[in-house]
Amino acid sequence: MKDVYYPDIALIDTVRDETGDVKTLRMRFKNPDTQKNLSYRSGQFFEVSIFGIGEMPISITSTPSRKAFFELSVKNVGLVSAALHRLPTGSEVGIRGPFGNGFPYEEVFGKNLLFVGGGIGLAPLRSLINNVLDNRDNFGKVIILYGARTPGDLVFKDEFKWWESQPDVTMLLTVDRGDEKWTGNVGVVTTLFPRAGIMSKNAVAFVCGPPVMIPFVIRDLLELGFTDDTIISTLERHMKCGVGKCGHCCIGHKYVCIDGPVFTYHEMKVMTE
Amino acid sequence: MSRYEENLWIITRDNLFALMEVFIKTREVIAPVRGHGGEVIFYPIETIEDVAWDWQYVNAVLPPKRFFLPQTEVMFEYRHDNSYKITPHYDDQVRMIFGIRPCDVNALIFLDRFFGGGSLSKESTDEEPLFPDSHYIKRRANTFIIAFGCHQPGENCFCVCCDAGPFLEEDYDLQLTSMNADYVVEVGSARGLKIIYGNEHFFRKASSDEVKELERIKEGALNTFADTCAYVSKAIRRITEGKVDDSLWEELAERCLDCGGCSYVCPTCCCYNIVDIALSDKSGIRTRTWDSCAFAGFTRIAGGEILRSDKKDRLKRRFFHKLSYRYIEKNKRHGCVGCGRCITTCFADISMPSVIEAVRRQ
Ligand SMILES: Cc1cc2nc3c(=O)[nH]c(=O)nc-3n(C[C@H](O)[C@H](O)[C@H](O)COP(=O)(O)OP(=O)(O)OC[C@H]3O[C@@H](n4cnc5c(N)ncnc54)[C@H](O)[C@@H]3O)c2cc1C
Ligand code: SF4
Ligand code: SF4
Ligand code: FES
Numbered sequence: 172m173k174d175v176y177y178p179d180i181a182l183i184d185t186v187r188d189e190t191g192d193v194k195t196l197r198m199r200f201k202n203p204d205t206q207k208n209l210s211y212r213s214g215q216f217f218e219v220s221i222f223g224i225g226e227m228p229i230s231i232t233s234t235p236s237r238k239a240f241f242e243l244s245v246k247n248v249g250l251v252s253a254a255l256h257r258l259p260t261g262s263e264v265g266i267r268g269p270f271g272n273g274f275p276y277e278e279v280f281g282k283n284l285l286f287v288g289g290g291i292g293l294a295p296l297r298s299l300i301n302n303v304l305d306n307r308d309n310f311g312k313v314i315i316l317y318g319a320r321t322p323g324d325l326v327f328k329d330e331f332k333w334w335e336s337q338p339d340v341t342m343l344l345t346v347d348r349g350d351e352k353w354t355g356n357v358g359v360v361t362t363l364f365p366r367a368g369i370m371s372k373n374a375v376a377f378v379c380g381p382p383v384m385i386p387f388v389i390r391d392l393l394e395l396g397f398t399d400d401t402i403i404s405t406l407e408r409h410m411k412c413g414v415g416k417c418g419h420c421c422i423g424h425k426y427v428c429i430d431g432p433v434f435t436y437h438e439m440k441v442m443t444e
Numbered sequence: 445m446s447r448y449e450e451n452l453w454i455i456t457r458d459n460l461f462a463l464m465e466v467f468i469k470t471r472e473v474i475a476p477v478r479g480h481g482g483e484v485i486f487y488p489i490e491t492i493e494d495v496a497w498d499w500q501y502v503n504a505v506l507p508p509k510r511f512f513l514p515q516t517e518v519m520f521e522y523r524h525d526n527s528y529k530i531t532p533h534y535d536d537q538v539r540m541i542f543g544i545r546p547c548d549v550n551a552l553i554f555l556d557r558f559f560g561g562g563s564l565s566k567e568s569t570d571e572e573p574l575f576p577d578s579h580y581i582k583r584r585a586n587t588f589i590i591a592f593g594c595h596q597p598g599e600n601c602f603c604v605c606c607d608a609g610p611f612l613e614e615d616y617d618l619q620l621t622s623m624n625a626d627y628v629v630e631v632g633s634a635r636g637l638k639i640i641y642g643n644e645h646f647f648r649k650a651s652s653d654e655v656k657e658l659e660r661i662k663e664g665a666l667n668t669f670a671d672t673c674a675y676v677s678k679a680i681r682r683i684t685e686g687k688v689d690d691s692l693w694e695e696l697a698e699r700c701l702d703c704g705g706c707s708y709v710c711p712t713c714c715c716y717n718i719v720d721i722a723l724s725d726k727s728g729i730r731t732r733t734w735d736s737c738a739f740a741g742f743t744r745i746a747g748g749e750i751l752r753s754d755k756k757d758r759l760k761r762r763f764f765h766k767l768s769y770r771y772i773e774k775n776k777r778h779g780c781v782g783c784g785r786c787i788t789t790c791f792a793d794i795s796m797p798s799v800i801e802a803v804r805r806q
Contacts (some may be wrong), residue, residue, distance in 0.1 A: 417735070418735070419742060424768065
């Protein structure tokens with residue numbers, strides 16, 4: 172019987188600074204077979220261990236369509252994330268998972284896809300975006316709307332050009348506060364909606380971002396004709412075990428770590444603390 | 445009745461004592477023992493004389509939960525020399541729990557489903573476990589259960605309302621019921637039967653009169669329970685339908701002290717925290733410890749926000765988790781076995797029966 176609490180060891184191959192407080196780590200399992208056998212869905216997460224400090228849930232931001240490594244983007248916010256930020260390349264960390272349900276993928280073949288991201292919330296979406304673009308023919312129109320507090324807080328900037336250059340992709344950025352160099356849109360992410368050419372017909376919207384952003388985005392999406400079942404988001408809860416046992420992530424009848432973190436707006440609406 | 449074996453056995457008190465002394469030599473035997481303050485707790489015994497034989501107390505103040513999910517346990521140790529080496533810690537101690545009551549056995553069956561994805565004392569499980577918890581499962585598989593049926597309820601017992609007593613119908617190894625000066629033994633599992641056949645000289649088959657007498661004892665015991673429990677199903681329905689007004693939880697929240705005692709004494713509460721402890725630059729342990737949904741920090745996320753910050757929501761969560769129908773479907777029973785320990789423990793009179801009664805009155 173596999174011990175669900177037993178972490179595998181992974182190596183940090185490269186570290187990329189996304190912003191002042193977000194790093195993207197490219198990693199691989201130390202055991203080549205574990206890496207080779209790794210299979211996951213976009214939207215799933217790992218429990219990442221820094222031994223002696225603790226463990227935290229982090230979305231897998233790489234796409235399952237590219238093997239040989241996986242990537243995590245981590246914002247420095249507390250004990251474990253700060254410890255991970257301090258690690259040089261070549262360091263070892265513990266990894267359990269993948270856990271969680273992940274985004275629908277095969278289920279949205281042929282559909283038009285709208286991605287709405289805020290801040291580090293782009294991390295799980297990035298996995299799905301790249302997975303969609305690597306299999307471009309399976310999907311309809313793709314619109315990516317992304318906002319952050321300041322230009323310096325935008326993550327995955329290196330990839331925006333490639334996303335934009337793919338066939339039938341609209342990509343718009345915004346920041347809450349610009350700086351001298353910023354010539355793009357200023358305002359919350361919903362201010363991009365009128366310019367994005369969004370059509371709700373045969374479309375699914377994926378929304379990930381800070382909790383303050385979600386209700387406004389959903390309100391506007393409903394107005395545009397999206398329904399409770401075509402709006403898909405993720406829930407952030409305190410997590411410890413990741414396997415539906417410790418109780419920390421429970422809300423309503425759901426264990427977010429195994430039943431989520433991906434839910435339709437329909438499912439989220441009926442959950443009570 | 446669904447005993448493992450239809451035969452009933454009789455063991456005399458002297459033989460039971462002698463048999464238990466044999467077990468004590470070969471495994472850790474946990475039994476109800478009277479502590480220095482007079483309270484009864486489950487504790488490893490060195491001789492069968494240690495057991496609190498008077499049964500004045502009906503049940504121990506704490507359930508034997510900690511022998512399956514310890515208050516703190518080491519999950520693994522790590523060591524970093526050139527590379528990390530992780531050594532899992534498993535508790536392989538062979539144990540016997542002697543004198544466990546039916547409510548607490550039913551709580552274990554509940555935990556079996558939750559941690560193991562199936563009923564562990566049965567030969568086959570009815571579901572493929574999703575993420576089985578090997579730490580719990582190993583302890584449970586290594587623990588032999590000798591339950592004692594209850595002739596009469598304790599002050600706060602309401603197992604009859606919770607389908608959890610005063611006798612077990614299945615999912616035990618052996619169940620003893622005192623009859624005159626002897627004990628009737630029911631066999632509930634293959635390993636229970638093995639114990640009988642392996643020690644046959646201590647037992648004799650019960651006569652048909654003794655079989656009938658046991659039925660009479662069981663009927664009589666049921667009649668000693670007050671029928672205060674007609675409202676459990678009403679509470680289940682109203683909580684499931686979301687028809688309990690928040691004012692009920694608000695009232696309780698004014699009294700609740702956030703102490704978490706209710707969760708700690710509850711035989712089915714099993715939320716835990718995971719904590720790393722560095723023992724040196726190069727080594728340390730990962731532990732898990734009991735936690736409680738009563739604590740505000742239980743849902744604290746990075747940045748300091750507490751998702752269930754309102755105490756009324758935390759109280760609601762505890763009773764919702766125990767009583768809501770969707771959880772019952774998943775766990776195959778509701779999350780209370782009627783042991784009454786939350787009644788004894790709570791300073792604020794917030795217990796399963798008091799909440800069920802408040803729901804009825806609302
Ligand atoms: C499914 C899921 C996916 C996530 N994906 C990402 C991601 O891709 N990138 C990213 O930067 N962040 C992500 N987060 C948030 C991230 O888990 C927290 O920022 C992180 O746990 C903070 O840990 P810490 O030790 O640095 O903070 P501290 O505040 O010191 O937290 C201590 C411990 O509390 C728990 N905890 C605290 N905050 C959270 C939280 N928000 N969610 C769950 N547990 C928490 C963890 O066990 C953590 O180790 C995700 C959270 C969830 C639930
Ligand atoms: S035992 Fe009573 S006071 Fe303590 S947390 Fe539970 S309900 Fe609140
Ligand atoms: S809720 Fe109270 S009565 Fe029910 S099992 Fe838990 S401690 Fe016992
Ligand atoms: S994180 Fe432990 S139950 Fe979900």
